[in-house]
Amino acid sequence: MTRRYRALVVVFMLVALVLVSLALALSYDSPCGPPASLPDDTTRMKAIVSRCYGSPDVLTLEEIAKPTAADNEVLVKVHAAAVNPLDWHYMRGIPYIMRMESGLGTPKDTRVGVDFAGTVEAVGRNVTRFKPGDEVFGGKSGALAEYVTVREDRALVRKPSNLTFEQAASVPVAAITALQGLRDKGRIQPGQKVLINGASGGVGTFAVQIAKSFGADVTGVCSTRNVELVRSIGADHVIDYTQEDFTKGEQRYDLIVDNVGSHSFSEYRRVLKPKGTFVIVGGPTGDPWIGPLAQPIKAGMLSPFVSQEFVMFLAELNQEDLEVISGLMRAGKVTPVIDRRYKLSEAPAAIRYLEEGRARGKIVVSLE
Numbered sequence: 001m002t003r004r005y006r007a008l009v010v011v012f013m014l015v016a017l018v019l020v021s022l023a024l025a026l027s028y029d030s031p032c033g034p035p036a037s038l039p040d041d042t043t044r045m046k047a048i049v050s051r052c053y054g055s056p057d058v059l060t061l062e063e064i065a066k067p068t069a070a071d072n073e074v075l076v077k078v079h080a081a082a083v084n085p086l087d088w089h090y091m092r093g094i095p096y097i098m099r100m101e102s103g104l105g106t107p108k109d110t111r112v113g114v115d116f117a118g119t120v121e122a123v124g125r126n127v128t129r130f131k132p133g134d135e136v137f138g139g140k141s142g143a144l145a146e147y148v149t150v151r152e153d154r155a156l157v158r159k160p161s162n163l164t165f166e167q168a169a170s171v172p173v174a175a176i177t178a179l180q181g182l183r184d185k186g187r188i189q190p191g192q193k194v195l196i197n198g199a200s201g202g203v204g205t206f207a208v209q210i211a212k213s214f215g216a217d218v219t220g221v222c223s224t225r226n227v228e229l230v231r232s233i234g235a236d237h238v239i240d241y242t243q244e245d246f247t248k249g250e251q252r253y254d255l256i257v258d259n260v261g262s263h264s265f266s267e268y269r270r271v272l273k274p275k276g277t278f279v280i281v282g283g284p285t286g287d288p289w290i291g292p293l294a295q296p297i298k299a300g301m302l303s304p305f306v307s308q309e310f311v312m313f314l315a316e317l318n319q320e321d322l323e324v325i326s327g328l329m330r331a332g333k334v335t336p337v338i339d340r341r342y343k344l345s346e347a348p349a350a351i352r353y354l355e356e357g358r359a360r361g362k363i364v365v366s367l368e
Ligand SMILES: NC(=O)c1ccc[n+]([C@@H]2O[C@H](COP(=O)([O-])OP(=O)(O)OC[C@H]3O[C@@H](n4cnc5c(N)ncnc54)[C@H](OP(=O)(O)O)[C@@H]3O)[C@@H](O)[C@H]2O)c1
Pocket: 084, 085, 086, 173, 174, 177, 197, 198, 199, 200, 201, 202, 203, 204, 221, 222, 223, 224, 225, 226, 241, 259, 260, 262, 280, 281, 282, 283, 292, 313, 314, 315, 316, 354, 357, 358, 359, 360, 361
């Protein structure tokens, strides 16, 4: 064996060792630790906590310290929250690759939930946009709790008076995803033919309504039991995927927003106009390593070789876009669709139901 060959073998073994160690570290689930003990004089609140990765069984309702607003923050008493697929991705730590950010072994952030609506209870001394008593909604990690604190310039806006707290809580992640997918990635235009695959779910019910507000001709794809729902929120055409495969039809679309990943890219391409855009919002859960990232990776490899545009994105919660959606709701152009309601103590059941992938609109957790 030459010296160079031996060196190559050593390098190969070292790389393999590093990769195996990384894989073990990423996929290892540490046991759940005990709740943190609080000094007796701590002001407390109830919150859903996850101190280890796993099924909804790892979620517990606990008493933790009630937060206080920093100088640039608003303290909100939460009346309602909503759950999103991202909550169960963080709860399970899947795909494993995300644990590089969310924590190895156990989650770094034990708080759960993002979407909330409630009443401002207190504001920091530098806050000018909000005052105690304001009814608000927004997004902040840890929303499945009695209180959240949010920076006044982050994803927080006043609740339109024509919305209940439950309706407002269902908006942030799903509606912002729909808006950014259609407007920023899809560059939607009036009169365009737009297809929403997965029109009856959390993102889909907002996407149908927002696409209509842009003046598009909207086709929603859903199963038989949701056909009337999707029609009732404004879709011009509804395709029941149990009866008809839209990728085999004659209609060609300017824009497809895909919440499901139920077809191959060559099937989608067939019904996309030559200069059409395909926006990947979600896809099959897939394997636990890269999971929903498989679709965007394939799309990235396909894009340079075809005339159509295939794009994926991660929605970004921000105040400006929440205001845009608030405006649409005030004008009656967008109305949240709520499927089921749960109590805070039932948050594990809410997430278990969401994980089944059969939600009709949004799943809400009420704290009142
Ligand atoms: N990129 C981002 O930033 C971002 C943000 C939010 C969400 N997401 C992802 O987007 C996806 C959708 O999120 P969501 O909150 O809307 O989920 P969801 O509410 O759980 O979606 C459930 C809906 O999917 C429908 N569905 C299931 N299989 C279908 C099929 N083969 N064809 C058409 N519809 C089908 C179901 O309708 P039926 O029961 O009638 O089948 C149900 O109404 C998830 O993968 C999520 O992780 C991504």
